[in-house]
Amino acid sequence: MIRACSLRTTIASAALLTMAPTLSGCAHSGNPDSYSAVKSSSAPLFEQSVDKIKQDLEARMKTGVPVPVPIDAGGGYTHEQHKQNAKTIYEAGMLYELTSDERYRELATSILRDYSALYPELGLHPQRKEQTPGKLFWQSLNEAVWLVYAIQGYEAIRADLDTGTRAEIESGVIRPMADFLSEGQPQTFDRIHNHGTWAAAAVGMTGYVLEEDTWVNQALLGLDQSGDAGFLRQLDELFSPDGYYAEGPYYQRYALMPFVLFAQAIQENDPERDIFRYRDGVLLKAAYATVQQSYAGRFFPINDAIREKGLNTVELKYALAIVYDLTGDSSLLDVVSMQDSVVPTHEGEALARDLSLGLTTPFPFKSSLLRDGSNGDQGALAILRAGDARGAAVVFKPTSQGLGHGHFDRLGFLYYDDGHEVVADYGAARFLNVEPKNGGRYLPENETWAKQTIAHNTLVVDQESQFGGDWETGQNYAPHVIAYETVNGIQLTAAELDTAYEGVSLQRLLALVPQPDGGQYIVDIVRARSDTQHTYDLPVHFKGQLIETGFKLDHATSQLTPFGTANGYQHLWQKAVSQPLTTLSDLSWLIEDQFYTLSFAASTPTTAFLTELGANDPNNNLRREQALVLRSKADSIDFFSVYERHGRYDNDEEVTVFPGSSVENIYQTSDNGVSVYMVTTKTGDNIVFAFAEDTSAELKHVIDIDGISVEWTGPVYAYIQSST
Template sequence: MLLKRIVFICCVLIAQNGLAQEHPNLILTKQGVNDIKAQLGNVPLFDATLAQVKEKVDAQILKGIDVPVPKDMAGGYTHEQHKLNYLTMQEAGVLYQILGDEKYAIYVRDMLMEYAKMFPGLPRHPQERSYARGKLFWQCLNDSVWLVYTSQAYDCVYNFLSKKEVKYIEKNLFKPMADFLSVDTPQFFNRIHNHSTWGNVAVGMIALVMDDDALVDRALYGIKDLKLDAGKDNDGGDIFVEGQKAGFLANLEEPFSPDGYYTEGAYYQRYAMYPFMIFGEALQNVKPEVKPFEHKNGVLLKGVDALMNLTDKDGEFFALNDSQKGMSYYTASLVSALDIAYYYGDRDPSLLSIAQEQGRVQLDQTGLAVAMDIRDGKAKPFDKKSLLLTDGADGDQGAISILRSTKNDDLTLVGKNAAQGLSHGHYDKLSISLFHEGNEVLQDYGLARFVNIEQKNGGGYLKENKTWAKQTIAHNTIVQDETSHFGGKYDVGSLHHSDMYVFDVENPDVQISSAKEVNAYPGTVMQRTTVMLNNESFEQPVLLDLMQVNSDKKHQFDLPFYYLGQVISTSFDYEKYQTLSTLGKDHGYQHLWKEGSGRSTTGDAALTWRSHDTFFTLTTTADAEDDLIFGRIGANDPEYNLRPDPVLIVRKNTDSALFASVLETHGSYNSVSEFSENAFSSISKLSVLKSGVDYSAIQITMMNGDEFVFIMSNSEASKTQKHELKLNAKVYTWTGVSYFKKQ
């Protein structure tokens, strides 16, 4: 009995002194470190990454420690220094574990001591721009990122520190910071948003290092019994929703669809994927009973796969919702996410090919596994195929459709037929964007922001993000009466989503995606059908685009096409204005210059432009009373915050219409030989045969005289349904949702 009491007391004392768990155990583990050390010099990609990190950290150590008093917005000196500090600490901690050189542990210790001295006296950040001001940074989001990385460094040097140092750092820095990010700033911590994910993970990561179960519980499930009035963040999004769940697991369940699509879009999914995956790895190492990679049927692993597919040929993410152009899976957060997904998933060899392209790995056991399997020749190509990614927690809030040409991988069409996308969402139901060889042909504008460029609003969102980038006219979709979808009101848009009508890619030569939107404008039904078509009559795959609108009364309908390139020719006459005026006064129209306009007398209109030494022709149906408007972004933009990109707008005044278009990719231009090949469209005529609620039909007449007819059943999507339709004295019969044949 006495022996049992002695053992019990010893266990209690061990726990109280923080020795109940070994370190490192968060991302790196003792076994992982041993495995890495045993392979050093034998795994080229891992060794190269380690050498690069060592060179970078050694250079920072020579510069000394700099922990300035916070004062700047994003892009400013203090902001960038604190960002550099957490990145360097994390890497120094890893180097200490792998190389065993105490200079790295000393660097981390001394840096942490400086922060521990400063933090207790820090007020909230002096920049008052955020709904949740941080202390080290202008917003709690960045403070959370700091803690996510710094907790990893702390775990790596924990056993190097004295008990006195551990107590001092935790008392003055980590525990107060965890409380600050959560109970002191609940409007930031207790919500469904990528901001909160970072906050939850920050608290959870440091809680795991400190072995604080109460904090871990707060991170996983949020602050319980919190009752606050609804508020708005800086982007107009709801902060509090009555009865809403909170915490890491809720942020894992609500924004992700069963397919792994994150409702804010690929840009923010990329950003949030690092905390999701790194905390998943930490939980797997420290609290495997949580089963993070099995949660919601393995949605984290599906999320990484979804992100890889939400990219163009060059690995750059599609600009869905708020998105900065050029962000790709080469970013460091996706290096970590991919390595973790590979290690804890089914070791998909196609992920290895992307890891090869990334050219570096995470310096832990997951990165070692990836690098070893690449070394051993296990990599296979990542095959991007046509794909439908549902939106909404249950996959019932529309979807993102991706059509990729199977003749070659040069042409990719993205359709946004999804939900609002939280506060980073745009009002662009049924919008499309098109890519060729990784270059934008029809662009989505993305966001209006210069991330981390201090001169541009401190690196934050510009006012033009709301007045332009979010508005419907900024996208390739229908605008009714110069008013954005849902009136541009977030609360209304958040209640609705588009619905997929059909997604059929079984026939590789006729791939179809069709979706409907019935709530954007009361009394108006919009249905957009896009077809990726391969046919020997066309030099390259072409896009058929049918936008059917039916309303209970007459409206002005505008369909913009944001083509990128230099105009070569048109098939219609137009006037280019000497004096510019804006297209409208609100809902984004105030930012468009009206450069010219024309009309067609032939029933269709063609615009040919050149981009990246390739020719593109958009042929669209246009009646004699329809306006064809040339516009350019940049009006009412005194600080040059917007890109001066061109647009062609097809305007119809009607209660029902079919906006039918065909987009061809053709020919080439060699700037060295100055030789132009196949610069002309192969289409001589595009006609609407039927426009209505039940059917949309077009006829394409080629220059060589060939004729094609495409018919879409708009109200019956069954594959077995038989149809019969009489058009121009000819009867068409078919089975299934669509008809396409050469006549």
């Protein structure tokens, strides 16, 4: 049954709306007072957003909206014009609902009629992707995005169009495109992937508007309507029980928009499905998980991620508007306050109104363990946080591979502090929609550098990438999270993986340890166990300006040579090298007004290298970034590191305070099958970690540490021994 306003609902289910304010009903194009109500709604952010759209549409109405024959790939003129046209159809429809100004209806109608004349004449795009070609666009993904926007705009004006115009638009572009995206693209439509999500949403939303039950059922259940594919299967497989998306936060925010928009249409048209409570409310969890996977407004750049993407993306704006409508959670207003606009819907109006009324409460950025895999058994993304939203944060990645967009970085880590990246991930090698850079597509260096293990902060064995650089092999194996807990005031997490390299077991423990002055130590223990000798490299991709090293380096002053020949090493210049280090060493750098020091040691002699990205990069596709690489040859090894922030650098007052590291010593011992790692600070405090070789959760341990008997159950234990 198709209802009025069939794609959007502002009536939340009672089960979800425990905190929601009273919201306006479904908008209708025939309400002459609707825009005046908006103007008096005390929602300035909404008014600003609508006024900006009005200005843009006025300009397009004056100049005309071209509908060119498709020629260009991503980033080219025709590609960008068709993208903009879909948004123009959508925005004109939304403003018609809000204002009843017929000019907006006429604008959307005119563009759609132009497409109804063009689309039937198109074959596959001249720059098409081999596997997923489109007609308007080089890949069918963009075609699905176009239809998601356009069908919403069309629905807003459809009731006020004459029968002939409806037939012209629907037979010329809407129906043929829905057919093309479904029956014409079965390999994409039935794919469990974000491309499949967009296609299902486009076809399903079109089905609701045009009252085509077959399209709706195919979108929900797959082309054969068996349930082996389609929207519901994607909800089952692409999200974990905690709302973590298999490909990581960059693609999670991208896929979130079709998920929530189609779910909203399902809720309106088939409320008995109770779609927002499907799988224990996994879509709502996904929206919150997307926000949690950010720091200082930017998403964690893991896997194929454009590093600049963050909470201000349009996809999240739609998601937050819909989720707020369903839940009334005032902490979401805190996230909206970080955005520069809201969507031009009544849900967006409610967000902006409540934001202006001062109903905001802080969003709870918190330590989280987001399980991976549809059943939550494929590892997890662990986030440790201290303090407020700009406080210290550690991201630990014992996740699944992440499908084809995944990187070979299991057990990798990121470190944030004071609103900045301190130890960073490269993200993707791509200039999105910049046509001169490979047509805006992923660059060759995404494969040769960005995905490789050396490009991440995780252990590399024998200068090879995990799983031999084969993502399909990697997809078959997941790390095992062996700890995520707070022990004696120390937040810690640990995981292990024994399938990334044949004959080598990898383990890592990361911890946030509170300092007496209110700061945090970041403690990092990386272990490899093998019966044969290997070369182990531990890269640290640090941000900022190198200040000093506590060890001597021989610098390349006349000629640079690549650090290796393959697996990403060929893109690193070797800039400096140390002699083998056998005692505590350190390296310090400056980020804006804060100093950071990494203190480190290893169980075997270790050589330190300073590297810079940019070798074998004739097209200047790579950023010039630096790294410290610690290298050792052994059968088994333990790397023990401590990060800390200290001092300050005041440009205005020309004051520098550089006390250096507060770590006096770090060392390792063992007892009864347990390795003990101890950090001694200059105040005499000892920070102690016990990490068992046998990581069984049920195993009890009793060991002696400096004459003190310590007893616990499980693989890890930690405590602080104060000097006072």
